[in-house]
Amino acid sequence: KEIFLKDYKSPDYYFDTVDLRFSLGEEKTIVASKITVFPRVEGSSAPLVLDGVDLKLISIKVDGKELKEGDYHLDLRHLILPSPPQGKFTLEIDTEIQPQNNTSLEGLYKSSGNFCTQCEAEGFRKITFYQDRPDIMAKYTCRIEADKLLYPVLLSNGNLIEQGTLEGGKHYAVWEDPFKKPCYLFALVAGQLESRDDTFVTRSGRKVALRIWTPAQDVPKTAHAMYSLKAAMKWDEDVFGLEYDLDLFNVVAVPDFNMGAMENKSLNIFNSKLVLASPETASDADYAAILGVIGHEYFHNWTGNRVTCRDWFQLSLKEGLTVFRDQEFSSDMGSRTVKRIADVSKLRNYQFPQDAGPMAHPVRPHSYIKMDNFYTVTVYEKGAEVVRMYKTLLGTQGFRKGMDLYFKRHDGQAVTCEDFFAAMKDANGADFANFLLWYSQAGTPVVKVTSSYNAEAHTFSLKFSQEVPPTPGQPVKEPMFIPVAVGLLDSSGKDMPLSSVYHDGTLQSVASNNQPVLSTVLRVTKKEEEFVFCDIFERPIPSLLRGYSAPIRLESDLSDSDLFFLLAHDSDEFNRWESGQVLARKLMLSLVADFQQSKPLTLNPKFVQGLKSILCDPSLDKEFIAKAITLPGEGEIMDMMEVADPDAVYAVRTFIRKELASQLKSEFLSTVENNRSSEEYVFDHTNMARRALKNTALAYLGSLEDSEMTELALHEYKTATNMTDQFAALSAISQKPGKTHDDVLADFYTKWQHNYLVVNKWFALQAMSNIPGNVENVRKLLNHPAFDLRNPNKVYSLIGGFCGSPVNFHAKDGSGYKFLGEIVLQLDKLNPQVASRMVSAFSRWRRFDESRQTLAKQQLETIMSANGLSENVFEIASKSLA
Numbered sequence: 033k034e035i036f037l038k039d040y041k042s043p044d045y046y047f048d049t050v051d052l053r054f055s056l057g058e059e060k061t062i063v064a065s066k067i068t069v070f071p072r073v074e075g076s077s078a079p080l081v082l083d084g085v086d087l088k089l090i091s092i093k094v095d096g097k098e099l100k101e102g103d104y105h106l107d108l109r110h111l112i113l114p115s116p117p118q119g120k121f122t123l124e125i126d127t128e129i130q131p132q133n134n135t136s137l138e139g140l141y142k143s144s145g146n147f148c149t150q151c152e153a154e155g156f157r158k159i160t161f162y163q164d165r166p167d168i169m170a171k172y173t174c175r176i177e178a179d180k181l182l183y184p185v186l187l188s189n190g191n192l193i194e195q196g197t198l199e200g201g202k203h204y205a206v207w208e209d210p211f212k213k214p215c216y217l218f219a220l221v222a223g224q225l226e227s228r229d230d231t232f233v234t235r236s237g238r239k240v241a242l243r244i245w246t247p248a249q250d251v252p253k254t255a256h257a258m259y260s261l262k263a264a265m266k267w268d269e270d271v272f273g274l275e276y277d278l279d280l281f282n283v284v285a286v287p288d289f290n291m292g293a294m295e296n297k298s299l300n301i302f303n304s305k306l307v308l309a310s311p312e313t314a315s316d317a318d319y320a321a322i323l324g325v326i327g328h329e330y331f332h333n334w335t336g337n338r339v340t341c342r343d344w345f346q347l348s349l350k351e352g353l354t355v356f357r358d359q360e361f362s363s364d365m366g367s368r369t370v371k372r373i374a375d376v377s378k379l380r381n382y383q384f385p386q387d388a389g390p391m392a393h394p395v396r397p398h399s400y401i402k403m404d405n406f407y408t409v410t411v412y413e414k415g416a417e418v419v420r421m422y423k424t425l426l427g428t429q430g431f432r433k434g435m436d437l438y439f440k441r442h443d444g445q446a447v448t449c450e451d452f453f454a455a456m457k458d459a460n461g462a463d464f465a466n467f468l469l470w471y472s473q474a475g476t477p478v479v480k481v482t483s484s485y486n487a488e489a490h491t492f493s494l495k496f497s498q499e500v501p502p503t504p505g506q507p508v509k510e511p512m513f514i515p516v517a518v519g520l521l522d523s524s525g526k527d528m529p530l531s532s533v534y535h536d537g538t539l540q541s542v543a544s545n546n547q548p549v550l551s552t553v554l555r556v557t558k559k560e561e562e563f564v565f566c567d568i569f570e571r572p573i574p575s576l577l578r579g580y581s582a583p584i585r586l587e588s589d590l591s592d593s594d595l596f597f598l599l600a601h602d603s604d605e606f607n608r609w610e611s612g613q614v615l616a617r618k619l620m621l622s623l624v625a626d627f628q629q630s631k632p633l634t635l636n637p638k639f640v641q642g643l644k645s646i647l648c649d650p651s652l653d654k655e656f657i658a659k660a661i662t663l664p665g666e667g668e669i670m671d672m673m674e675v676a677d678p679d680a681v682y683a684v685r686t687f688i689r690k691e692l693a694s695q696l697k698s699e700f701l702s703t704v705e706n707n708r709s710s711e712e713y714v715f716d717h718t719n720m721a722r723r724a725l726k727n728t729a730l731a732y733l734g735s736l737e738d739s740e741m742t743e744l745a746l747h748e749y750k751t752a753t754n755m756t757d758q759f760a761a762l763s764a765i766s767q768k769p770g771k772t773h774d775d776v777l778a779d780f781y782t783k784w785q786h787n788y789l790v791v792n793k794w795f796a797l798q799a800m801s802n803i804p805g806n807v808e809n810v811r812k813l814l815n816h817p818a819f820d821l822r823n824p825n826k827v828y829s830l831i832g833g834f835c836g837s838p839v840n841f842h843a844k845d846g847s848g849y850k851f852l853g854e855i856v857l858q859l860d861k862l863n864p865q866v867a868s869r870m871v872s873a874f875s876r877w878r879r880f881d882e883s884r885q886t887l888a889k890q891q892l893e894t895i896m897s898a899n900g901l902s903e904n905v906f907e908i909a910s911k912s913l914a
């Protein structure tokens with residue numbers, strides 16, 4: 033059942049054309065497929081093995097001749113033709129499926145009465161028998177037939193070539209996709225939908241019709257998605273020279289969707305929460321997510337669709353690259369520094385723990401039981417960091433050359449991560465040393481740096497050592513190729529000009545065109561290595577790993593005063609934020625130790641002073657300030673502890689927040705006052721930054737036991753004219769139990785009960801609460817009329833939200849673990865993909881104290897012993913216990 037990368041074999045048969053005919057019905061749906069098949073090697077007599085799950089086979093024909101039982105083998109997962117004809121032949125298969133009963137939300141299923149599909153990774157096998165693997169690329173046509181009143185809109189990939197009415201109140205449409213594609217990019221949508229229409233003219237003059245489809249009442253909420261799509265199309269032309277290649281681009285929003293969205297050729301299907309937005313109902317974070325994901329799916333048209341993956345182990349080839357592209361797009365549309373900070377925080381809070389736990393896997397995994405379990409932060413976010421390192425090493429133009437060569441070589445192909453590496457390397461004649469290890473070694477490298485200044489020789493030395501921790505299946509690691517971007521600050525806080533550096537006994541110039549540079553990229557490739565900067569005339573403060581140039585944990589010998597200096601002066605804004613975070617992490621860890629020894633907690637006044645000067649610096653970007661005054665998350669701190677102590681980390685973080693709030697109360701108050709606005713909501717950087725700063729300040733004030741502050745938050749709640757401000761005020765209030773808390777939550781529900789996306793925010797806010805004993809409230813919410821275990825968004829809000837609470841999920845009495853254990857088993861019967869995402873919350877159980885370990889382990893064991901467990905949950909639970 034476990035599948036290995038090393039076992040990859042080319043298919044024995046390829047498919048040339050695929051004609052699909054769907055007859056959509058309430059009781060059953062008939063799928064007729066007609067495939068032209070040809071052997072990879074002429075004259076081969078290998079069996080043809082087709083994948084198929086939950087399908088009822090009706091008939092099968094080879095070259096027009098019906099096969100009888102015995103001519104083929106059928107098991108629970110396959111249809112096998114033991115001896116197909118030699119040479120090219122046609123294969124016709126009719127199957128019956130029941131989309132209305134498909135709660136797994138993969139394959140063809142119904143969402144709010146409409147039909148839709150999700151085929152990646154291996155969902156196409158739930159639609160018809162097929163070689164369900166991405167290296168089978170074929171040209172598709174798709175004829176859809178359905179009731180005209182119930183399903184007025186019929187969509188599939190490519191161009192609409194025919195449509196008409198049929199008897200019995202039915203109608204049909206025929207779609208043709210001129211591009212070869214793997215079956216995971218197939219899509220079909222049928223239902224009562226309306227569209228927002230627009231056009232985009234590509235730079236070579238192609239007029240593209242753009243349509244975003246939703247139920248009629250939601251069409252007004254698609255303006256931002258349309259804006260985002262047009263911006264993405266333009267950006268890809270400007271930055272990568274990539275144009276759209278068809279005359280039509282459809283986006284459909286569906287309320288029931290396992291993931292965020294899917295890049296099906298010319299028919300992207302989205303989770304509604306990543307399409308629908310209005311100022312009243314969506315927050316700035318939602319607007320930003322929509323921009324990023326609309327961009328992400330659009331960018332897949334080239335990085336994923338035109339050039340796809342040979343096999344699923346190569347997933348990061350398309351996902352890491354496309355995440356990198358959407359990150360860059362969002363950076364260019366907003367603030368680069370702030371976007372970088374957000375992306376690095378995500379990596380630290382989610383990917384680092386994965387890389388240090390039982391599910392650790394390389395960016396290109398070596399094996400899997402269920403591919404769906406590998407749509408991970410490692411493949412996506414660490415994969416994007418790997419792509420970013422090429423750009424750091426090659427520069428913008430070199431990276432572009434590599435991309436151009438990649439498309440020139442591989443358009444229309446299904447390729448591997450080595451092919452991408454080779455394009456980058458060959459286009460630039462670059463020496464990438466052992467860079468490929470980033471694809472095969474799991475674990476976050478730990479890099480230690482020590483610095484020393486030689487006042488006589490005018491040299492400054494940086495000594496690096498690196499260690500890649502062992503991970504499951506990989507006890508011993510090789511040193512990696514780590515690009516470390518560095519600058520040196522002089523005593524006035526300015527970057528020193530860098531002229532040359534000694535490395536391995538040879539003197540290298542770092543100047544470009546004889547011009548000294550202010551920042552350079554050191555190529556760290558060995559276990560231990562020294563770089564010596566020459567002509568350094570005073571002791572510098574090094575700014576290390578600028579822009580976070582590699583996905584590593586950096587441990588430097590910088591003192592607190594060096595860090596405060598960098599926080600105040602570094603020209604690399606990312607590192608200004610980072611210095612503050614390093615200080616905060618150190619501070620939090622030392623207070624956690626105090627807390628554990630029952631020592632009184634006191635806050636270092638220098639830290640308060642440092643944050644105050646950031647908060648009150650009018651020259652800084654407001655969103656940057658908001659990020660810089662936000663403490664590292666509980667998860668990040670627990671991740672750095674020998675034994676994670678959720679109570680201590682929570683107590684300390686809360687203590688620091690309150691302490692900052694009371695010591696900087698007047699600053700926070702004036703921040704709130706000065707950043708209100710009665711103007712109409714605008715989604716642009718200036719306004720988002722203003723709201724972010726105001727709401728961060730409000731959250732601090734809301735942590736105080738001070739009725740005036742509760743009144744302030746209540747006032748903000750009542751006067752808010754958009755969801756960002758309203759929800760921020762609600763969150764500020766909900767930090768403390770009490771009547772105001774209960775009343776405002778009830779008011780919010782009453783106001784928004786008819787908008788399921790807003791109701792999900794309401795679920796999430798309550799679920800994440802750190803008010804002790806909250807598990808009971810969450811249990812009650814399971815029975816709330818607005819909750820539904822079959823809808824993934826609701827599960828992610830309520831159950832996922834709960835697992836984010838250090839206090840309640842990790843409650844000492846095991847009540848949080850028990851709750852999750854029960855839910856996972858219920859969910860698994862409905863939707864294994866969602867159940868598996870939820871069970872992952874247990875995977876770090878070994879990080880906690882013995883009593884928590886016992887309690888969590890019990891739950892995992894109960895799950896493992898359940899009958900009919902899905903492969904999805906089995907893989908996560910068994911690997912967690914291993």
Ligand code: ARG
Pocket residue numbers: 152153154291293294295328329351404407
């Ligand atoms: N390719 C999609 C995206 O990242 C995600 C599909 C996820 N599917 C899954 N079964 N996990 O844009």
Ligand code: ZN
Pocket residue numbers: 328332350351354
């Ligand atoms: Zn993607």
